[in-house]
Amino acid sequence: MAVKISMKVNGKAVTAEVEDRTLLVTFIREHLRLTGTHVGCDTAQCGACTVDMDGRAVKSCAFLAMQAEGASITTIEGVAKPDGTLHPMQAAFKENHGLQCGFCTPGMVMNAIDFARGNPNPTEQQIREALDGNLCRCTGYHNIVKSIAAGAKAMAAGK
Amino acid sequence: MNAPLIGARIERKEDYRFLTGAGQYTDDVTLPNQSHAVFVRSPHAHAKIKSIKLDRAKKAPGVLAIYTGEDLSKLGGLPCGWLITDVNGQPMKEPPHPSLAQGKVRYVGDQVAIVIAETEDQARDAAELVEVDYEVLPAVVDGSKARAKGAPQLHDIAPDNTCYVWALGDKAACDAAFAKAAHVTKLEFINNRLIPNAMEPRVANGSYSRADDAYTLYVASQNPHVERLLMTAFVMGLPEHKVRVVAGDVGGGFGSKIYLYAEDVAVTWASRQLGRPVKWTSDRSEAFMSDAHGRDHHTVAELAMDKDGRFLGMRVKTTANVGAYLSTFASCVPTILYATLLAGQYKTPVIHCEVTAVFTNTVPVDAYRGAGRPEATYVVERLVETAAREMKLDPAEIRRRNFITEFPYQTPVALQYDIGNYNATLEAAQKLADVAGFAARKKASQAKGRLRGLGYAAYIEACGIAPSAVAGSLGARAGLFEAGEVRVHPTGSVTVFTGSHSHGQGHETTFAQVVADRLGMPIENVDIVHGDTSKVLFGMGTYGSRSIAVGGTAIVKALDKIVAKGKKIAAHLLEAAEADIEYDRGEFRVKGTDKKKMFGEVAFAAYVPHNYPHDKLEPGLNENAFYDPSNFTFPAGTYVCEVEVDPETGKVTVEKFSAVDDFGKIINPMIVEGQVHGGVTQGIGQAMLEGCRYSDDGQLMTGSYMDYCLPRADDVPSYQVDTRETPCTHNPLGVKGCGEAGAIGAPAAFINALTDALGVKDIPMPATPQVVWNALQKKN
Numbered sequence: 001m002a003v004k005i006s007m008k009v010n011g012k013a014v015t016a017e018v019e020d021r022t023l024l025v026t027f028i029r030e031h032l033r034l035t036g037t038h039v040g041c042d043t044a045q046c047g048a049c050t051v052d053m054d055g056r057a058v059k060s061c062a063f064l065a066m067q068a069e070g071a072s073i074t075t076i077e078g079v080a081k082p083d084g085t086l087h088p089m090q091a092a093f094k095e096n097h098g099l100q101c102g103f104c105t106p107g108m109v110m111n112a113i114d115f116a117r118g119n120p121n122p123t124e125q126q127i128r129e130a131l132d133g134n135l136c137r138c139t140g141y142h143n144i145v146k147s148i149a150a151g152a153k154a155m156a157a158g159k
Numbered sequence: 160m161n162a163p164l165i166g167a168r169i170e171r172k173e174d175y176r177f178l179t180g181a182g183q184y185t186d187d188v189t190l191p192n193q194s195h196a197v198f199v200r201s202p203h204a205h206a207k208i209k210s211i212k213l214d215r216a217k218k219a220p221g222v223l224a225i226y227t228g229e230d231l232s233k234l235g236g237l238p239c240g241w242l243i244t245d246v247n248g249q250p251m252k253e254p255p256h257p258s259l260a261q262g263k264v265r266y267v268g269d270q271v272a273i274v275i276a277e278t279e280d281q282a283r284d285a286a287e288l289v290e291v292d293y294e295v296l297p298a299v300v301d302g303s304k305a306r307a308k309g310a311p312q313l314h315d316i317a318p319d320n321t322c323y324v325w326a327l328g329d330k331a332a333c334d335a336a337f338a339k340a341a342h343v344t345k346l347e348f349i350n351n352r353l354i355p356n357a358m359e360p361r362v363a364n365g366s367y368s369r370a371d372d373a374y375t376l377y378v379a380s381q382n383p384h385v386e387r388l389l390m391t392a393f394v395m396g397l398p399e400h401k402v403r404v405v406a407g408d409v410g411g412g413f414g415s416k417i418y419l420y421a422e423d424v425a426v427t428w429a430s431r432q433l434g435r436p437v438k439w440t441s442d443r444s445e446a447f448m449s450d451a452h453g454r455d456h457h458t459v460a461e462l463a464m465d466k467d468g469r470f471l472g473m474r475v476k477t478t479a480n481v482g483a484y485l486s487t488f489a490s491c492v493p494t495i496l497y498a499t500l501l502a503g504q505y506k507t508p509v510i511h512c513e514v515t516a517v518f519t520n521t522v523p524v525d526a527y528r529g530a531g532r533p534e535a536t537y538v539v540e541r542l543v544e545t546a547a548r549e550m551k552l553d554p555a556e557i558r559r560r561n562f563i564t565e566f567p568y569q570t571p572v573a574l575q576y577d578i579g580n581y582n583a584t585l586e587a588a589q590k591l592a593d594v595a596g597f598a599a600r601k602k603a604s605q606a607k608g609r610l611r612g613l614g615y616a617a618y619i620e621a622c623g624i625a626p627s628a629v630a631g632s633l634g635a636r637a638g639l640f641e642a643g644e645v646r647v648h649p650t651g652s653v654t655v656f657t658g659s660h661s662h663g664q665g666h667e668t669t670f671a672q673v674v675a676d677r678l679g680m681p682i683e684n685v686d687i688v689h690g691d692t693s694k695v696l697f698g699m700g701t702y703g704s705r706s707i708a709v710g711g712t713a714i715v716k717a718l719d720k721i722v723a724k725g726k727k728i729a730a731h732l733l734e735a736a737e738a739d740i741e742y743d744r745g746e747f748r749v750k751g752t753d754k755k756k757m758f759g760e761v762a763f764a765a766y767v768p769h770n771y772p773h774d775k776l777e778p779g780l781n782e783n784a785f786y787d788p789s790n791f792t793f794p795a796g797t798y799v800c801e802v803e804v805d806p807e808t809g810k811v812t813v814e815k816f817s818a819v820d821d822f823g824k825i826i827n828p829m830i831v832e833g834q835v836h837g838g839v840t841q842g843i844g845q846a847m848l849e850g851c852r853y854s855d856d857g858q859l860m861t862g863s864y865m866d867y868c869l870p871r872a873d874d875v876p877s878y879q880v881d882t883r884e885t886p887c888t889h890n891p892l893g894v895k896g897c898g899e900a901g902a903i904g905a906p907a908a909f910i911n912a913l914t915d916a917l918g919v920k921d922i923p924m925p926a927t928p929q930v931v932w933n934a935l936q937k938k939n
């Protein structure tokens with residue numbers, strides 16, 4: 001069954017007709033062609049699909065598109081400033097080599113931004129626990145942890 | 160003009176696009192008129208296909224076509240790229256490996272049909288309606304049972320499920336060494352089967368253009384040219400110039416994306432039948448049952464010593480489970496990449512290794528990060544550490560006593576190490592790990608009721624595969640050189656095309672550092688292009704930590720040609736003799752004078768050749784080079800792992816992990832450290848968490864992240880890493896490669912630490928809490 005949905009994505013209002021079973025991640029990737037949000041699993045365990053929904057990091061593969069009706073969504077494409085300047089968390093990942101193949105990265109960054117809002121000065125242990133829902137096969141997490149610590153500080157300092 | 164770029168921690172050029180969601184992974188490519196494919200896979204480990212009924216599925220909404228093995232029967236099977244000759248001089252058994260099953264399925268996940276529809280959901284729905292009538296056959300999944308009497312037979316041409324029995328080394332000399340040993344240490348263990356799990360699942364999108372009678376395949380691959388070569392020459396019988404393979408941004412490989420897979424062939428072939436592009440995107444569950452797996456050895460290993468712990472000989476017998484069919488490089492992993500590494504860092508004078516490769520009803524097994532070398536290191540380093548304990552020697556001391564200290568060194572298992580300094584990495588690792596403070600830390604753990612252990616692994620690997628002539632004599636069916644092209648643009652900026660491929664390694668940065676450093680220009684002026692057969696002249700791709708040592712050297716050779724030509728042009732412009740021109744950091748100078756031309760001026764003259772030595776030189780500044788290495792490179796190092804065990808629960812915590820590697824010259828230490836972190840984590844994953852399991856009837860029990868435990872951030876610590884440097888002697892950069900070391904050294908270091916903590920001789924991998932707890936119960 002086709003349903004009509006409308007939401008805000010990266011600040012822009014979008015309306016579309018989709019099949020009721022369409023996942024939010026599919027809507028974002030296939031209908032809106034925002035391919036920065038990735039799909040790494042089919043059991044909601046890898047976090048590659050993480051987006052921000054109404055100020056909270058969520059796994060977009062675990063929602064139907066229609067469950068996001070009326071929501072405000074930010075994907076990785078909407079994180080940097082319009083002039084292209086990286087968000088402090090993105091910059092921290094770059095400075096600390098917090099990514100290799102880049103596939104897990106959008107999800108990591110989206111989750112990290114949400115985490116850092118509530119944890120401006122996190123410990124290593126807190127960061128590692130916060131990453132429980134995000135898998136990375138490349139970095140061994142070492143530099144992701146460093147990146148998030150640095151990014152959280154930078155966010156708190158209002159950079 | 161610039162600070163040296165080689166050795167600098169430069170932030171990666173590729174990161175901006177990955178961090179802003181602008182990466183272009185294969186699934187991000189959607190072509191006009193795109194159709195979508197889903198595969199029908201076998202739910203049985205071993206069965207005859209009695210019939211396939213497609214009528215209902217074909218009528219489902221959106222369905223465009225469904226093809227089965229019958230439709231593809233004219234295509235060749237998926238080839239194996241390495242011929243192993245067995246102990247009797249016979250070629251290994253190579254059963255046909257069809258892209259879609261021909262009458263029989265041999266593992267859960269084997270492809271039976273491809274269903275193509277307008278949307279992926281429609282293809283999935285229709286796939287559910289395909290009715291396959293199977294006659295289920297008994298299955299064998301355990302490699303050590305594959306040759307047992309009465310075991311189910313997979314392939315008619317491979318009696319006893321045996322692919323080959325192969326051996327290396329002097330058996331008689333080895334037996335003689337054992338006969339005079341003062342002590343023999345013996346271990347029997349399984350090197351567990353792993354599922355690679357690059358975070359980006361495989362994707363293939365084939366398209367055919369009638370106008371050009373040509374195909375394009377977008378595929379998540381580590382080596383697009385090899386993929387094209389195998390697919391055109393061996394499977395589809397197409398001329399290569401009619402096939403373009405594009406592997407853009409690839410989300411991790413670890414070996415699993417080296418191979419030519421059935422799905423790649425099927426979508427490419429189908430795109431022509433349909434006249435529409437056909438895309439298949441693996442979901443994770445499919446990846447677990449269709450990406451080539453890694454390791455799966457059953458090994459008995461012995462080390463003979465004199466009374467002082469000096470090694471006299473090593474004897475190894477391994478059964479390698481290669482799965483249901485031979486994957487692209489399956490045959491060389493447990494032989495050429497394994498037995499040749501059994502000397503490790505030691506002067507063991509005689510070594511004999513026998514490997515039996517067997518077929519089972521499991522996913523094909525092939526190279527996974529380290530490929531053969533982790534298995535070899537595990538054998539050697541578990542034996543050495545156990546021997547030290549049995550002989551009451553300090554584990555560092557027994558290593559020191561046996562280290563190779565003079566180079567070049569010819570091992571008894573075919574390799575010749577060019578250089579190394581094993582004492583240096585061992586000593587540095589001991590310092591970094593604060594081995595001296597271990598006793599106090601162990602006491603502190605005891606006071607909390609915890610057990611603490613420390614273990615070493617001093618690994619070696621052979622990287623930069625390979626001298627083609629050597630590889631050829633050992634059975635390789637392809638060359639193993641690398642190609643590079645340096646294109647200087649008229650105003651002096653540079654595009655470099657490399658046959659290496661980055662799927663996370665950061666070539667766009669590392670290679671640009673090399674180029675910018677050699678030419679003396681800002682790194683912003685250099686871009687690296689890879690992963691497209693229509694752009695890059697040729698390539699053998701990235702695996703075996705070969706990119707910088709082989710691919711980087713090809714680029715350096717091309718750069719040398721650029722500079723040589725530039726000198727000729729500069730000599731003309733400066734009215735000087737060519738022999739008097741020197742090139743230094745962006746300037747062609749006449750020796751001993753202040754007369755000079757900038758690199759950009761020379762490039763401009765090459766493309767606007769108004770004043771140009773036309774009689775001697777062609778215009779333009781563009782050079783290719785192919786580089787075939789003269790030897791392998793031999794990265795080596797020492798890892799020290801320290802674990803704490805909670806005896807109540809069996810939970811193991813990696814408290815400290817210290818890695819000191821000798822990768823030769825390092826181009827970008829930041830990237831190299833990242834490779835070590837990632838590799839070590841995969842190694843700890845193998846030792847502590849990851850293990851592929853099949854039920855006896857061949858059902859995959861570990862088919863999702865709920866059952867297959869990939870390391871998460873809170874499973875591993877932060878690492879201490881450092882390097883020592885003995886530059887490789889036979890490539891101009893002095894580099895050795897760093898991609899696999901972590902995965903090679905870490906499992907043995909971890910298990911050595913854990914067995915030390917528990918006071919047991921051995922423990923199987925993965926040492927999950929349950930395994931550890933059981934071991935403690937058994938001991939007490």
Ligand code: FES
Nearest residue numbers: 041045046047061
């Ligand atoms: S794709 Fe959403 S958690 Fe893996």
Ligand code: FES
Nearest residue numbers: 100101104136138
């Ligand atoms: S960077 Fe490759 S999966 Fe995280």
